[in-house]
Amino acid sequence: MSDDQQTADTIEEKPYKPSSPSSKLNFDGVWEYDDAPQSTEHAEVKEQYDLYIDGEFVAPEKGRYFDSVNPATEETLCSFAEATQQDIDKAVKAARNAFENEWSELEAKERGKYIFRLARLIQERAREFAILESLDGGKPIRESRDVDIPLAAAHFFYYAGWADKLEYAFPGKKAEPLGVAGQIIPWNFPMLMLAWKIAPALATGNTVVLKPAETTSLTALKFAELCRDAGLPDGVVNIVTGAGQTGSTIVNHKGIDKIAFTGSTKVGKIIKESLAGTDKKYTLELGGKGPNIIFEDAPLDQAVEGIINAIFFNQGHVCCAGSRLFVQEGIADKVIQKLRDRMETLIVGDPLDKNTDIGAVNSEQQYNKINEYLELGVNEGADMYQSSCQIPEEGYFCRPTLFTNVAQSNRIVQEEIFGPVLTVQTFRTAEEGIAKANNTPYGLAGGVWTDKGSKIFKVGSKIRNGVVWSNTYNKFDPTSPFGGFKESGEGREGGLHGLYPYVKLR
Amino acid sequence: MSDRIEVLKTYKTYVGGNFPRTESGRYYKVYDKDDNVLANACQCSRKDLRDAVVAAGDAQPGWNDRTAYNRGQILYRIAEMLETRKAQFIEELETIGYSNEEAEEEVNTSIDRLIYYAGWSDKYQQVFGTINPVASSHFNFSMPEPMGIVNIWAPEERPLLGLVSVMAPVIVGGNSCIILASEKYPLSAVSFAEVLNSSDVPGGVVNILTGYRDELLEHMTTHMDVNAFFYTDTTVDEEARKQIDENATLNLKRVIRKPIEDWLADDSQSPYFITDFQEIKTTWHPVGL
Numbered sequence: 067m068s069d070d071q072q073t074a075d076t077i078e079e080k081p082y083k084p085s086s087p088s089s090k091l092n093f094d095g096v097w098e099y100d101d102a103p104q105s106t107e108h109a110e111v112k113e114q115y116d117l118y119i120d121g122e123f124v125a126p127e128k129g130r131y132f133d134s135v136n137p138a139t140e141e142t143l144c145s146f147a148e149a150t151q152q153d154i155d156k157a158v159k160a161a162r163n164a165f166e167n168e169w170s171e172l173e174a175k176e177r178g179k180y181i182f183r184l185a186r187l188i189q190e191r192a193r194e195f196a197i198l199e200s201l202d203g204g205k206p207i208r209e210s211r212d213v214d215i216p217l218a219a220a221h222f223f224y225y226a227g228w229a230d231k232l233e234y235a236f237p238g239k240k241a242e243p244l245g246v247a248g249q250i251i252p253w254n255f256p257m258l259m260l261a262w263k264i265a266p267a268l269a270t271g272n273t274v275v276l277k278p279a280e281t282t283s284l285t286a287l288k289f290a291e292l293c294r295d296a297g298l299p300d301g302v303v304n305i306v307t308g309a310g311q312t313g314s315t316i317v318n319h320k321g322i323d324k325i326a327f328t329g330s331t332k333v334g335k336i337i338k339e340s341l342a343g344t345d346k347k348y349t350l351e352l353g354g355k356g357p358n359i360i361f362e363d364a365p366l367d368q369a370v371e372g373i374i375n376a377i378f379f380n381q382g383h384v385c386c387a388g389s390r391l392f393v394q395e396g397i398a399d400k401v402i403q404k405l406r407d408r409m410e411t412l413i414v415g416d417p418l419d420k421n422t423d424i425g426a427v428n429s430e431q432q433y434n435k436i437n438e439y440l441e442l443g444v445n446e447g448a449d450m451y452q453s454s455c456q457i458p459e460e461g462y463f464c465r466p467t468l469f470t471n472v473a474q475s476n477r478i479v480q481e482e483i484f485g486p487v488l489t490v491q492t493f494r495t496a497e498e499g500i501a502k503a504n505n506t507p508y509g510l511a512g513g514v515w516t517d518k519g520s521k522i523f524k525v526g527s528k529i530r531n532g533v534v535w536s537n538t539y540n541k542f543d544p545t546s547p548f549g550g551f552k553e554s555g556e557g558r559e560g561g562l563h564g565l566y567p568y569v570k571l572r
Numbered sequence: 573m574s575d576r577i578e579v580l581k582t583y584k585t586y587v588g589g590n591f592p593r594t595e596s597g598r599y600y601k602v603y604d605k606d607d608n609v610l611a612n613a614c615q616c617s618r619k620d621l622r623d624a625v626v627a628a629g630d631a632q633p634g635w636n637d638r639t640a641y642n643r644g645q646i647l648y649r650i651a652e653m654l655e656t657r658k659a660q661f662i663e664e665l666e667t668i669g670y671s672n673e674e675a676e677e678e679v680n681t682s683i684d685r686l687i688y689y690a691g692w693s694d695k696y697q698q699v700f701g702t703i704n705p706v707a708s709s710h711f712n713f714s715m716p717e718p719m720g721i722v723n724i725w726a727p728e729e730r731p732l733l734g735l736v737s738v739m740a741p742v743i744v745g746g747n748s749c750i751i752l753a754s755e756k757y758p759l760s761a762v763s764f765a766e767v768l769n770s771s772d773v774p775g776g777v778v779n780i781l782t783g784y785r786d787e788l789l790e791h792m793t794t795h796m797d798v799n800a801f802f803y804t805d806t807t808v809d810e811e812a813r814k815q816i817d818e819n820a821t822l823n824l825k826r827v828i829r830k831p832i833e834d835w836l837a838d839d840s841q842s843p844y845f846i847t848d849f850q851e852i853k854t855t856w857h858p859v860g861l
Contacts, residue, residue: 237699238842238843239844334824335821335822335824338817338820338821338824342814342815342816342817342818342821343810343813343814343817343818350824352824522857526855527717531853532851532853533853533854533855533856534853534854534855534856535855536855536856536857536858537857537858538710538857538858541706541708541710541856543704543707543708543712545704545705545706545707545712546706546712546714546854546856547702547854548854549852551719551851551853552799552823553823553824555824556824556826558852561702561704561854562702563714563852571844
């Protein structure tokens with residue numbers, strides 16, 4: 067608007083100009099974003115990292131190391147040790163010893179104070195962790211800086227406070243720790259998943275052997291430094307790196323009392339099967355194919371932002387991503403147009419640039435998998451739309467993608483792609499929307515968009531998912547339990563309910 | 573004594589609110605304490621189980637839509653019906669070797685157990701649900717919701733009390749179930765179905781089959797529409813236990829194994845048995861003007 071005050075008269079004199087459904091803000095050639103790189107000079111990356119066992123960084127017994135690649139440049143970032151049976155034996159022994167002689171002897175309030183220290187140390191070194199997370203995993207710095215690392219610190223802060231209050235968490239029962247927890251975490255939220263696993267385990271009095279994902283082990287080893295700096299007793303937290311074989315050694319280790327796993331449903335089932343007949347307790351946080359249901363009475367602009375956030379947050383590498391969009395028929399064309407317009411504005415590129423919305427796909431393997439699904443979707447007869455944005459020549463980048471004209475039985479609708487790929491379906495009645503939403507083996511999370519309160523509760527209660535985001539999506543908090551129905555997992559993490567998997571009740 | 577010939581009961585199964593015999597036409601003999609034949613029980617098949625799962629699936633959403641208050645009242649009604657048929661159950665237990673006192677204690681405890689869980693119907697949500705003070709402007713709460721369909725092995729011993737103790741916490745939380753009765757002593761279970769049938773429990777919420785565990789183990793643990801498997805016997809051997817766990821991986825069925833020796837003891841009832849068959853659902857909603 068100009069500086070001149072508009073009067074009622076001048077408004078009336080303006081010719082009426084209808085806004086078309088495709089109207090959008092057009093910045094082409096007018097505004098361009100300058101580079102806004104986050105400096106990396108403060109974050110040190112060593113050439114090679116050892117295992118962290120019993121309070122010390124030690125070389126792996128077999129002396130094998132593997133490379134970790136920066137997915138935005140395809141260059142080797144550093145190398146990590148490969149832990150094998152002997153290393154896991156050592157780590158479990160250290161954890162057992164720490165559990166029996168140190169950690170369980172400690173007064174609960176003192177245990178809590180160690181966890182508070184860890185929370186504070188993460189906050190103090192937050193930017194460094196954020197940079198490393200983006201370098202190693204390809205996620206936008208804005209996200210690692212504003213979401214992953216602050217939430218990780220918050221998790222430690224939250225669970226620290228539980229340590230000496232467990233008698234209030236389980237009415238009528240006394241909670242006792244299980245012993246040594248073996249924890250295996252994925253590559254999509256490396257530091258945050260570490261916090262989800264370690265914080266409740268320590269608060270309830272367990273000790274830990276944790277394996278980060280092979281493509282994103284860096285922040286876990288930095289976290290090992292924090293454990294040392296916090297003066298945490300040796301052996302309470304052990305970090306062992308490696309790939310699937312290392313994970314399997316942990317799962318099958320006789321000295322471990324509890325397995326906590328976050329990853330794919332396929333691997334989760336293998337783990338559940340390996341634990342058959344044993345007394346090991348376990349939690350599984352597995353895949354999803356989140357339905358995001360938009361009703362005609364939804365606040366459309368917010369809903370479009372929600373859809374974008376639901377599927378393109380963290381390159382779509384989110385187990386609870388809203389990857390299946392259900393739009394009520396009457397508004398489908400409008401919503402799809404708005405989505406396309408919004409997708410055009412997304413910036414795909416350098417994870418360390420503060421303007422970047424979508425960073426690099428985590429690994430070459432995942433990049434290939436996403437591309438296979440894109441091809442599959444086209445072959446299944448769906449219409450593919452991709453944003454026309456520029457993407458860097460080096461590195462693993464994927465344009466935000468939309469599939470319309472899909473069928474419920476299409477593989478791109480049924481299977482978890484774990485990338486920035488959204489399928490769009492329509493529905494007429496709420497019943498139809500709910501039935502379609504529930505029609506996968508998964509049940510992790512979903513969204514409902516409507517301005518009608520009673521509809522939110524009705525639809526929310528009918529969706530068979532562990533998390534329902536009403537008029538919002540992809541929100542996380544340490545006080546808020548998270549976990550799946552059906553084949554999306556067993557058990558909850560976060561909140562009061564997140565304590566239960568780490569205790570036995572007497 | 574009159575010369576009247578007694579009318580004997582045919583013991584059938586209970587599926588979808590009806591009393592069919594097994595589709596397989598098979599039977600196995602049930603004996604009393606003196607090894608006399610008491611009845612021909614149905615030796616249920618995989619097909620019977622599948623029919624029962626369909627009935628349980630049809631009934632579950634409606635059962636869950638009932639108010640907690642209503643579910644509580646229906647459980648209370650089961651207790652009332654059992655109380656009025658006490659003599660029948662005592663007599664039935666005596667035929668398999670219970671003394672009169674023991675039989676009465678089992679029936680009384682069964683009735684009390686139903687009342688115990690009836691009372692929990694509208695309270696466990698308050699004890700085990702939470703409102704979560706998230707660090708953003710959202711209203712966030714977590715509530716237990718039923719898993720869905722639960723397959724249950726009733727305890728081999730305690731043919732009535734065991735059955736009631738595994739059934740009540742499952743259904744009070746809005747689940748439906750298929751119960752395989754005690755293999756050795758199935759008659760109380762079948763008679764209990766008659767109690768259920770006259771207690772306003774919607775057909776299909778509880779389905780009771782009789783038959784061989786070895787035969788039905790695989791089908792009860794692999795069925796893809798079943799969400800959980802529950803058993804309590806301490807006598808289940810390691811091999812069967814492993815088999816149950818392995819089969820359950822197929823659709824990530826929750827396996828709830830609670831070895832319980834003494835069903836008369838107070839600690840054989842607990843609200844935690846209700847939450848074992850619940851999933852926690854967390855709902856977020858923005859707060860703003």
